[in-house]
Amino acid sequence: MTKTLNLVAIDCGNSSCRAVLGRFDGSWIAIESVLREENRMIRVGDVFYWDILNIFHNVKRGIAEAAKRAGDIDAIGICTWGVDFALFDAGGGMLANPLSYRNEIGAAQLEAVSGERRRALYEMTGIVCDRINSVYMLQGMRRVMPGVVDCARRLLMVSDILNYFLTGIMANEPSELSTTQLLSARDRQISAEACADLDVDNGLFGYIPEHGSNIGFLLSSVRDELGLANDVPVISVPSHDTAAAVLAVPAGNERFAFVSSGTWSLIGVELEEPVINDAAYRAGLTNEVGAFNRITLLRNHAGLYIIQRLREEYEREFGVGADWDVLLGLAKAYEGEPPIFPVNHGDFFNPTHMAATIWRHLRERFPEQGPEPDWTAILAAYHHSMARSYAEVVKGIEEASGETIERLHIVGGGVKNVLLNQLAANYTGLQVMIGSPDSTSFGNLAAQVKYFEPSLGIRDLRDIVARSIVSETFDPQ
Numbered sequence: 001m002t003k004t005l006n007l008v009a010i011d012c013g014n015s016s017c018r019a020v021l022g023r024f025d026g027s028w029i030a031i032e033s034v035l036r037e038e039n040r041m042i043r044v045g046d047v048f049y050w051d052i053l054n055i056f057h058n059v060k061r062g063i064a065e066a067a068k069r070a071g072d073i074d075a076i077g078i079c080t081w082g083v084d085f086a087l088f089d090a091g092g093g094m095l096a097n098p099l100s101y102r103n104e105i106g107a108a109q110l111e112a113v114s115g116e117r118r119r120a121l122y123e124m125t126g127i128v129c130d131r132i133n134s135v136y137m138l139q140g141m142r143r144v145m146p147g148v149v150d151c152a153r154r155l156l157m158v159s160d161i162l163n164y165f166l167t168g169i170m171a172n173e174p175s176e177l178s179t180t181q182l183l184s185a186r187d188r189q190i191s192a193e194a195c196a197d198l199d200v201d202n203g204l205f206g207y208i209p210e211h212g213s214n215i216g217f218l219l220s221s222v223r224d225e226l227g228l229a230n231d232v233p234v235i236s237v238p239s240h241d242t243a244a245a246v247l248a249v250p251a252g253n254e255r256f257a258f259v260s261s262g263t264w265s266l267i268g269v270e271l272e273e274p275v276i277n278d279a280a281y282r283a284g285l286t287n288e289v290g291a292f293n294r295i296t297l298l299r300n301h302a303g304l305y306i307i308q309r310l311r312e313e314y315e316r317e318f319g320v321g322a323d324w325d326v327l328l329g330l331a332k333a334y335e336g337e338p339p340i341f342p343v344n345h346g347d348f349f350n351p352t353h354m355a356a357t358i359w360r361h362l363r364e365r366f367p368e369q370g371p372e373p374d375w376t377a378i379l380a381a382y383h384h385s386m387a388r389s390y391a392e393v394v395k396g397i398e399e400a401s402g403e404t405i406e407r408l409h410i411v412g413g414g415v416k417n418v419l420l421n422q423l424a425a426n427y428t429g430l431q432v433m434i435g436s437p438d439s440t441s442f443g444n445l446a447a448q449v450k451y452f453e454p455s456l457g458i459r460d461l462r463d464i465v466a467r468s469i470v471s472e473t474f475d476p477q
Helices: 052-070 105-110 115-125 134-144 146-151 158-167 174-180 192-197 220-226 241-247 278-282 304-318 324-332 354-365 375-401 418-428 439-452 458-468
Strands: 005-012 016-024 029-038 041-044 047-050 075-080 085-088 154-157 214-217 233-235 256-261 264-271 286-289 295-302 407-411 432-434 472-474
Touching: 005 052, 005 158, 005 439, 016 052, 016 439, 029 052, 029 439, 029 458, 052 158, 052 220, 075 158, 075 241, 075 439, 085 134, 085 146, 085 158, 105 134, 115 192, 134 146, 134 154, 134 174, 154 158, 154 174, 158 174, 158 214, 158 233, 174 286, 233 439, 241 256, 241 264, 241 286, 241 295, 241 439, 241 458, 256 375, 264 375, 278 375, 295 375, 304 324, 304 354, 304 375, 324 375, 324 418, 354 375, 375 418, 407 418, 418 432, 418 472, 439 458
Parallel strands: 005 075, 075 233, 256 407, 407 432
Antiparallel strands: 005 016, 016 029, 041 047, 085 154, 214 233, 256 264, 264 295, 286 295, 432 472
16 A cells, blocks of 8 residues: 555444544554543433434534544544434435433333243344343333334434435444344344334335445535545444444454443354354353354443443542542552442442442441441442453353353553453453454454455554554453
C-alpha cells in the first residue's frame, strides 16, 4: 500500500460518544481521538430514552473534525452498544427515539415466558433469554406505545440508525442483529421460527451486509454539510462494540478467552460455529455473531456500571472528586477476607442507590458487617466478586465448548483497572494479557482496512492491531 488511509471510527457507548481518526500505513494503525461527548439516558416520566438526534449530531461533528485534521477521509465505520433500536414507518421516518434497555418494559415481558419456552427459544437462535434482549422491549412497546408499533415497517439498531442517517441505506448489521434474540446463530439469518413464536413480523428486518463491505456512500446533503469533497464509503464493521473489541484482541495461535470490559463485561470465546447444548444453557452462555461471521460464545456479565455508580455516590456523599486511583486505594485498604456478593443479581441492574444495595446484600450474607456502609468493604467486595465470577464463567465456557483456555485477554475501557486485572489472573489461574482501552475503535478500524485489503484474514487484522498497541501481562499470584 502506497497511500496512508485516513479512517474514522465512531465508538458510541452508554456513557460517551467518541470519534477516532485512524491512520493506516500498510503495517500498523495510529489513532487519535478527535471528539468525545457525554452520552446519557434521558428520562421522560418513567421511561428512559436515548437522544439519537444529538448522537447523530456528534457523529457528524466527529467526522468533520477528523477531516479537518487529516485533510480527507477514506472511510467511516460505526460501533455502538447492542439491543436498543428504533422503529421506522413505510416512508423511512423514525417513529420514536430508541428506548433504553434499562427500562423495565422488556423485563415485564420476559417474566411471562415459561422455562420450557425459554429453552426452546435458545434452541432456535442460540441466544439466552435476557431482559435486555430487543425482542422483549419490542413486545412491551405494543402495550405502552401501540401506535408506534402499529405504524412500524422497519427496525434498525442504534448503529444501523446512524448508518441510515449518513447514507440513506437501511441495513441490519449482523452482530447488532444477534442481540435481538431473533437471529439464528446457526445460519446467521433472521429465524422465522423465533419470529413466529414471539409474534414478530420478520419483514421488520432487511439487508444483512457482510463485514468489510460498503453499506453506502455519504449522502450529498451530509457531505455538503461537512464540507467533504469526495465520496466517502460507510463500511459494515462489527457494529456491536463487543464484536469490534474482540476483533482487536492481540492474540496469536493460543486458545484464548476474552473479557470485553466496559459498562458490561462480556466474557467468552471466539468459535467457528455456535455451541447450543445443555451445558452452555446452564452456564447462561449466548451465541452472538462476531466479526466476519465468527461466533462469540459469551456471558453477558456485570461490568463497570456498578463501580461507575459507586463513584458517583461516593463523590456525592463526601463532596469531593474521586478518580479511579482513589477507589482502587480504598479497595486495597480493606483488611481481611473480602466479602463476596452476586454481581449479576437483578438488584444491581439499575438501583436507586448502588452502595446501599450492595451493603444490604453483604449484611444478609455476612451479618457481622455493621449497619453503616463501609466503603473499603464495598469496593473490595466489588473487585473480588467480579474476578471470582469471571473465573466461574471461564470454567463454564470450557465445560460447554470442550476447549481448554490457555490465556485470558481483557480489552476495552476496563483494562485501566489494574486491581481487577490482577484479581482476574489470581482467580482464573490464567495469564491475563491486557489489550487496548480503545479496542472497539481498533476493531472498527481493522474491519475498514479489510474493505481496502480484501485478502486479509482475521489473524492478519489482529497482527495489525498487535503492532499498533502496547500490551501488558498479569500472572497469577
